[in-house]
Amino acid sequence: MAFGRDNPFSLFGRELDEMMAAMESRFQSMMDTSRFFPGGLLPAAGSSAGKLMPVLRGDLRIDVREIGDEVIVVADLPGVEKGDVSLRLVNPRTLEISCERKVDHEETGEGGHIIQQERMFGSMDRLLVLPSEVSAEGATSSFKNGVLEVHLRKIPVERGTMIPIE
Numbered sequence: 001m002a003f004g005r006d007n008p009f010s011l012f013g014r015e016l017d018e019m020m021a022a023m024e025s026r027f028q029s030m031m032d033t034s035r036f037f038p039g040g041l042l043p044a045a046g047s048s049a050g051k052l053m054p055v056l057r058g059d060l061r062i063d064v065r066e067i068g069d070e071v072i073v074v075a076d077l078p079g080v081e082k083g084d085v086s087l088r089l090v091n092p093r094t095l096e097i098s099c100e101r102k103v104d105h106e107e108t109g110e111g112g113h114i115i116q117q118e119r120m121f122g123s124m125d126r127l128l129v130l131p132s133e134v135s136a137e138g139a140t141s142s143f144k145n146g147v148l149e150v151h152l153r154k155i156p157v158e159r160g161t162m163i164p165i166e
Helices: 010-030
Strands: 061-067 070-076 085-091 094-101 122-129 134-144 147-154
Touching (some): 085 147
Antiparallel strands (some): 070 147
């Protein structure tokens, strides 16, 4: 759902999207659907189909832009360290982003316990279908303040081949 700055309902729309993602995440963790439906209601986190639906599970949030001769991917990875992120160009139209958010063990004191825990920890994967074919050659990436930015060069597409007439 896209909302502009001038839209008076933009804040409401973002909050609604976040609430829906949180509800889906809680529902998925409450129910073990594998006993009712083999494979569960949503694809498993490690499956290739599951890597295409991480937003429903509350995982990686990504923006994709096409500017000139490059595709730019920006991913929010809060709480992830640079060394725990990996990128792989699976094929010219598919980028895989993998990362791991490590558990933050805070001392709760003697006899203390966690009251509420909503932040997700562990490994996350995302297969991202790109709008154009790209090459790993000349690709650049940066990671700053939990934001990953990847610049991929488009592969020039040949627009047909001339056939000589005899």
